[in-house]
Amino acid sequence: MKIIIIGAGKVGLQIAQTLSRENHDITIIDKREDIREDIDSNLDIMTIVGNGASVRILEQAGIKEADMLIAVTRNDEVNMIACMTAKQFNVAKTIARIRNSEYMYANSISKEKLGIDYVINPEKATAKEIVRLLKTPSNICEVYDFAEGKISLFGLKIVEDSNFANKKLKEISFGQHALMVAIFRENNLIIPTGNDKIMVGDKIYFLIKKESYSDLELLCDKKNGPLQNVLIFGGSNIGIQVASLLNKIGIKTKLIEINKQKSETISELLPQTLVINGDGTNTELLKEEGIEKTDGFVAVTGYDEDNLLVSLLAKHFGTKKVIAKISRINYIPILEKIGIDAIVNPRLTTASAILRFLKSGDLIALTLLKEGELEVAELIAKKDSKIINKPLKLTNLPNNSIIGAIIRDDEVIIPGGDDIIIEGDKVILFTKTTEIKKIEHLFM
Amino acid sequence: MNYNVVLHTLGILLSFLGLSMIFPLSYAFYYQEERAIYALLSSIIITILSGLFLRFTFKSEGGIGRKEGFAIVTLGWIIAAAFGTFPFLFSGALNNFIDAYFESMSGFTTTGATVLQSIEDNPLSILFWRNQIQWMGGMGIIMLVVAILPTLGVGGMQLFKSEVPGPEPDKLKPRIAETAKILYLVYITISALQIACLYFTGMSLYDAIIHMFGTMATGGFSSKNLSVGHYNNLTFEVIITFFMLIAGTNFTLLYKVLHGDIKSLFKDREFIFYIGLVFISILIIATQLHIYIYKSILTALRYASFQVVSIVTTTGFVTIDFDQWPALSKSILIILMFIGGCAGSTGGGIKSIRILILIKKVGREFQKILHPHAITPIYIGEKRISDEAVSTVTSFFLLYIMIFILGSLVMAALGLDMISAMTSVATTLGNVGPGLGLVGPTQNFAFLPSAGKLFLSFCMLLGRLEIDTVLILLIPEFWKK
Numbered sequence: 001m002k003i004i005i006i007g008a009g010k011v012g013l014q015i016a017q018t019l020s021r022e023n024h025d026i027t028i029i030d031k032r033e034d035i036r037e038d039i040d041s042n043l044d045i046m047t048i049v050g051n052g053a054s055v056r057i058l059e060q061a062g063i064k065e066a067d068m069l070i071a072v073t074r075n076d077e078v079n080m081i082a083c084m085t086a087k088q089f090n091v092a093k094t095i096a097r098i099r100n101s102e103y104m105y106a107n108s109i110s111k112e113k114l115g116i117d118y119v120i121n122p123e124k125a126t127a128k129e130i131v132r133l134l135k136t137p138s139n140i141c142e143v144y145d146f147a148e149g150k151i152s153l154f155g156l157k158i159v160e161d162s163n164f165a166n167k168k169l170k171e172i173s174f175g176q177h178a179l180m181v182a183i184f185r186e187n188n189l190i191i192p193t194g195n196d197k198i199m200v201g202d203k204i205y206f207l208i209k210k211e212s213y214s215d216l217e218l219l220c221d222k223k224n225g226p227l228q229n230v231l232i233f234g235g236s237n238i239g240i241q242v243a244s245l246l247n248k249i250g251i252k253t254k255l256i257e258i259n260k261q262k263s264e265t266i267s268e269l270l271p272q273t274l275v276i277n278g279d280g281t282n283t284e285l286l287k288e289e290g291i292e293k294t295d296g297f298v299a300v301t302g303y304d305e306d307n308l309l310v311s312l313l314a315k316h317f318g319t320k321k322v323i324a325k326i327s328r329i330n331y332i333p334i335l336e337k338i339g340i341d342a343i344v345n346p347r348l349t350t351a352s353a354i355l356r357f358l359k360s361g362d363l364i365a366l367t368l369l370k371e372g373e374l375e376v377a378e379l380i381a382k383k384d385s386k387i388i389n390k391p392l393k394l395t396n397l398p399n400n401s402i403i404g405a406i407i408r409d410d411e412v413i414i415p416g417g418d419d420i421i422i423e424g425d426k427v428i429l430f431t432k433t434t435e436i437k438k439i440e441h442l443f444m
Numbered sequence: 445m446n447y448n449v450v451l452h453t454l455g456i457l458l459s460f461l462g463l464s465m466i467f468p469l470s471y472a473f474y475y476q477e478e479r480a481i482y483a484l485l486s487s488i489i490i491t492i493l494s495g496l497f498l499r500f501t502f503k504s505e506g507g508i509g510r511k512e513g514f515a516i517v518t519l520g521w522i523i524a525a526a527f528g529t530f531p532f533l534f535s536g537a538l539n540n541f542i543d544a545y546f547e548s549m550s551g552f553t554t555t556g557a558t559v560l561q562s563i564e565d566n567p568l569s570i571l572f573w574r575n576q577i578q579w580m581g582g583m584g585i586i587m588l589v590v591a592i593l594p595t596l597g598v599g600g601m602q603l604f605k606s607e608v609p610g611p612e613p614d615k616l617k618p619r620i621a622e623t624a625k626i627l628y629l630v631y632i633t634i635s636a637l638q639i640a641c642l643y644f645t646g647m648s649l650y651d652a653i654i655h656m657f658g659t660m661a662t663g664g665f666s667s668k669n670l671s672v673g674h675y676n677n678l679t680f681e682v683i684i685t686f687f688m689l690i691a692g693t694n695f696t697l698l699y700k701v702l703h704g705d706i707k708s709l710f711k712d713r714e715f716i717f718y719i720g721l722v723f724i725s726i727l728i729i730a731t732q733l734h735i736y737i738y739k740s741i742l743t744a745l746r747y748a749s750f751q752v753v754s755i756v757t758t759t760g761f762v763t764i765d766f767d768q769w770p771a772l773s774k775s776i777l778i779i780l781m782f783i784g785g786c787a788g789s790t791g792g793g794i795k796s797i798r799i800l801i802l803i804k805k806v807g808r809e810f811q812k813i814l815h816p817h818a819i820t821p822i823y824i825g826e827k828r829i830s831d832e833a834v835s836t837v838t839s840f841f842l843l844y845i846m847i848f849i850l851g852s853l854v855m856a857a858l859g860l861d862m863i864s865a866m867t868s869v870a871t872t873l874g875n876v877g878p879g880l881g882l883v884g885p886t887q888n889f890a891f892l893p894s895a896g897k898l899f900l901s902f903c904m905l906l907g908r909l910e911i912d913t914v915l916i917l918l919i920p921e922f923w924k925k
Contacts, residue, residue: 002618025618033830040605041510044598046618 001025002066004091006052006082007073008035010329011097011122013043014351015070018375019358020045022440027061030073053081058089068093070354076100080114087115095354097122101237118357122346125353127241130323133342134227134246134296142205142342146378146428151209151405151412153181153376157341158202170194178208179414181404181430182374189374189432191402201337207404207428209412227251227295227321233280233310234301235259235266238325238346242298247272254289256280281310291317300325311340374432376404379443381425387442388425393417398438401431445923448502450515453596455498457520457589461527462491467576468531471650472569480567483534491527508599511922517586517606518914521905524585525549531573537566542894547574549901552581553908554790556664556760556877559890559897563669568650571667575657581908582661582691582790583631584608591624600624606913610787610795611837614696630699631790635660638687645679655680659687662791664760664877671762671885678746681763685753692718692757692785713825714786714797718756721796725752725780729773736770748773756780758792760877767884774880778867781874782844792875792907794844801829801837843911848873851903858896868892872903 001024005012008030020026026045029052036047050057052073063069069086071079076098083094095118132143142155158165164172169180169192183190184203190196198204230246232239235257243253253273257263263277278285280301291297297314299307304326311324323342326332335343381388387395392403392415406413407426413419421427431439465488472480508516528551529544531537538544543559550557551574560566580588584607590600600620605613616623635656642652654667668674672684690698693715700708709715730741730748738744747764754761755777766777784793801822808820822829851869856862860882867879868889878885889897906914916922 020618025622027618040601042598044601044618044620046615 001068002062003027003068003070004029004058004061004063004066004086006030006069006071006079007097008032008039008047009072009074010347011072011350011354012070013039014347015072015354016043016045018351018355021434027066029057029061051078053078053085055085058082058085063089063091066091068095068358070095072097072350072354076103080116083116084114093117093358095120095357097350097354099123099237118354120350120353120357122350123237124241125349126325126344126346127238127245129344129349130238130242130298130300130325131245131249133323133344134230134251134298134321144376146207146376146405150407150410151207151428153205153207153404156204156206158198158200158204160200162200164198164204165200166197168195168197172198178206178212179404180204180206181402184374189400191400191430205430207414209414229253229294230296230298231289231291231294231314231319232256233297233299233307235262235275236300236302238300239298240266240269242300243270243273256285256289281306283313286310286313286317291319294319296321296323298323298325304328304331308335308340312338315339315341374430377429377431377439379427379429379439381421381423381427381443383423385421385423385443387427388421388423391418391420395442397442398431398435401429401435401439404428404430445511445515446506446509449504449506449508449599450512450519451498451502452504453508453516453589454520454523455495455500455502456593457516457524457585458495458527459492459499460495460589460592461524461585462488462495464576464580465491465531465573468569468573471572472567475568477567477569480531480535480569483531483536484569484573486534487527487530490530494527508596508602510602513599513602513606514913514916514922517603518905518909518917520586521552521909525552525901525905528552528573528577531570535567535570537570542897543890546889546897546901548577549904550872550877551575551577551663551665552585553875553904554578554582554661554663554758554792555872555875555904555907556658557872557883557900557904558665558877558888559892561888561890563667568667572650572654575654575663575665575667578661578663578665579635579657580661582663583628583695587624588628590621591628593621596621607909608788609792609908609910610694610797611801611833611840613788616696616699626699627695630695630702631660633702634687634690634698638683641683641687642680645683646677647675647680655684656687658761659684659759660691660790662688662691662757662759662785662789662875664754666761672750673763681746681750684761685750688753688757688759688761689719689722691759692753692789692791694786694788695790696788697786711825714800717800718786718796721780721783722752722756725756725776729769729776732770732773737768751777752780755876756783756791756793757785757789758874758876760871762878762885765884765886767880767886778870778880781867781870781876782848784874794841794874797824798837798841800824801834802841804829805834805838840911843915844873847903847906847911851899854899855896858893858899860892860896868896868900869903872900873907875904875907 003019003024003026005016005026005028008028012028016026016028020043027048028045029048029050031051033049036049039047048057048061063086069083069091071082073079079096079098083096086094094116096116097120101121136143144153180192182205183192229252232243232253232255235255239255243255246253254276255266255273256276256278257266258279260277263275267275276289291314297319299311301307307324311322315322321341323344324340325344329345332343403415405428406415406421429439465484469484472484525545525548528548529541532544532547538547546559586603586607590596590603604620616626638656638659639652642655643649651667658665666672672681697709697712697715726749729752730744733744733748734741750763751766782794783799784795785791787795787797804822808822811818811820822834848869852866855865855868864881864883868883871877871879883889
């Protein structure tokens with residue numbers, strides 16, 4: 001496919017990298033001239049310097065032959081105009097990142113008229129992810145749904161008092177409904193076998209069927225009861241959306257915001273939330289607001305450093321589940337080691353959501369894990385796919401890959417080596433990003 | 445520096461080089477040149493086996509970064525020229541390695557300077573090889589690998605940048621392998637067109653192919669002692685002049701023209717500058733030749749235009765001994781040797797675009813004196829040239845001239861007279877072919893001492909890979925792990 005991406009920020013580059021590895025032809029447009037050399041030496045894509053909303057530049061980028069346009073610049077208006085222009089050139093799919101929710105409020109302008117097929121609001125997507133994380137047991141730091149929610153993938157950090165620590169896999173009973181698919185140790189991906197041992201500091205991923213979510217509590221941390229109240233640090237858009245989502249499901253929320261005027265506006269927006277005007281980095285204030293008895297803590301100010309340090313503080317005071325928003329991707333690998341339960345990054349969330357949308361009508365849907373190193377692919381087995389009609393142990397699945405689940409007519413199967421994929425099955429598969437081409441080949 | 449991936453890629457390059465020797469081999473069978481058959485067969489075996497050995501001994505783990513890119517391109521050319529000598533040596537066309545290396549490097553770099561005393565005495569298949577390597581070197585031997593092996597990915601871009609002449613090579617398509625393929629396709633299409641033109645106007649097929657190789661690569665090797673002058677045929681000269689002009693044009697531009705966008709040709713400032721330069725030079729030289737040598741203005745025009753185009757595109761075909769021309773005409777030819785063709789063409793020299801940028805930069809300096817606070821960006825057409833790019837161009841020019849001066853000193857130290865020493869360096873550095881004096885159009889380079897031949901081979905490599913790519917390898921820090 002020929003894909004034009006506008007905006008070579010982190011989201012744009014992440015998408016470009018993933019798609020270009022899958023053999024799509026990518027052209028990226030950005031205003032900044034100095035990034036060109038960098039991109040050229042890292043990615044096999046075309047770079048054009050210029051304004052992505054200008055017809056001249058778009059023509060130069062080959063908009064006439066493009067199949068898709070993804071507009072992810074900082075500027076909402078540029079993204080919208082680029083999509084509108086693309087539709088005039090009959091580009092099949094257009095995606096825009098729009099931050100300002102006012103534009104999308106009550107569908108004031110219809111998406112069809114704007115020519116945008118898919119709008120992604122990073123703040124909304126991040127807020128949803130935070131809420132999803134809050135709802136799961138406390139040591140779970142990543143959750144993804146697959147097959148319309150029939151099956152979910154959980155990422156779990158192994159701490160010292162964990163049930164799993166220092167056990168061999170075959171000693172742990174996952175039951176019929178769950179499968180351990182990957183272990184991340186020191187940034188290496190291990191596709192586990194029965195003899196692998198789980199160590200403290202590992203991050204493990206397992207798949208679990210929806211009907212057995214109750215088992216999940218058994219597998220994970222029993223100590224914590226259900227979530228009842230959440231303290232939100234920072235009245236950013238994400239903070240406001242998290243609060244409103246939590247209010248809807250009946251969880252009590254408090255929100256700390258430093259700016260008086262903003263606090264007042266928020267309290268009007270969120271009548272059910274207790275809005276506190278004060279400095280969230282002040283321990284006295286945190287104690288006063290009962291941080292020691294809070295179940296969940298969410299740090300979503302605009303400052304990475306504040307989010308991190310106050311999160312650590314909350315953990316120190318005994319909050320059960322602490323989630324921090326971090327903008328700088330480079331920090332993430334070390335952050336998981338220092339005790340924060342989960343990290344959310346709006347950019348990775350956005351890139352992941354866009355990729356999932358791109359692939360939704362297609363053969364394959366993707367989710368990126370571990371800063372894009374690991375991919376979870378949802379593929380459909382076709383009539384002449386090489387992988388069908390033979391036991392899984394006989395297929396040449398590349399190393400570093402594992403089939404996590406097979407969905408056949410609404411039934412979810414966690415497969416073993418003797419199971420067989422048949423035509424029409426939906427397969428959920430885990431693989432290193434570098435192997436995705438080989439996988440696609442198997443399903444072609 | 446990742447040595448494994450460098451050696452692995454060089455292995456692939458050698459395998460391709462070995463395979464390409466099949467074309468001269470089929471000619472050897474066709475003409476039943478027994479000695480050449482054995483020579484080519486053994487060359488093929490040695491080259492392919494060495495290639496496979498490197499390829500399978502060293503694993504291509506880790507990608508090709510900037511450093512690996514430079515190393516692969518420069519070493520690739522040095523090694524390809526070395527293996528390219530085998531057909532000359534084994535067939536007895538040349539019996540000493542240094543001579544053969546000079547000939548082979550002169551071929552790959554599309555220079556066209558020769559050490560063969562009498563060209564026509566050699567087996568036709570070996571002469572075919574001699575010109576085929578020009579054609580491959582013209583568009584680039586590494587580019588061929590990039591076009592055929594799409595797996596190089598980002599690494600391909602590093603190789604592309606290091607091999608394609610000009611300040612900032614353009615990508616035509618998002619994928620570098622696609623870009624390389626398209627450029628080769630344009631190259632092959634125009635080449636086929638030229639063979640057809642020459643063949644249907646009466647040249648033998650073999651001669652047509654040989655001269656196409658020399659023209660399209662702006663190389664200048666001929667199968668005749670007297671070069672194109674041998675035929676004394678105006679039609680051939682016109683055809684070759686036309687195709688030399690094309691070969692000296694940016695192939696990205698040619699691709700657009702072949703796709704029907706003819707307007708872009710006349711919008712391109714570099715092309716206008718290049719064509720303008722050709723016409724003005726022809727006009728001056730023809731006028732002078734008419735006054736001093738030829739009575740007929742048409743004869744003057746004929747020789748002047750062929751020679752001007754041949755030199756400015758750095759081809760080096762000869763129809764007349766221009767060493768006998770008056771001083772002004774000779775001086776213009778020498779200046780043209782330095783300027784060369786367009787960026788992204790098969791031509792050598794400094795390249796028109798760089799000269800254009802330098803002229804604008806000088807103009808800007810004067811404007812700065814008049815208006816010290818003026819903001820004066822440099823534009824080429826609609827494209828803004830960043831200050832950084834301007835400074836890269838300036839330093840390239842400086843380096844080019846410095847190497848020319850130092851090189852002339854080296855050649856003078858080896859015993860050449862001033863004109864011969866200077867033009868021998870200018871002609872090899874610019875990948876032209878003939879110089880003046882002892883290395884003039886009717887002479888050859890055989891008389892030079894071995895040191896001189898090796899040094900000039902190095903100059904050819906510097907000129908073809910545009911200096912930086914080669915010189916960076918001489919810095920010890922480059923090789924650190």
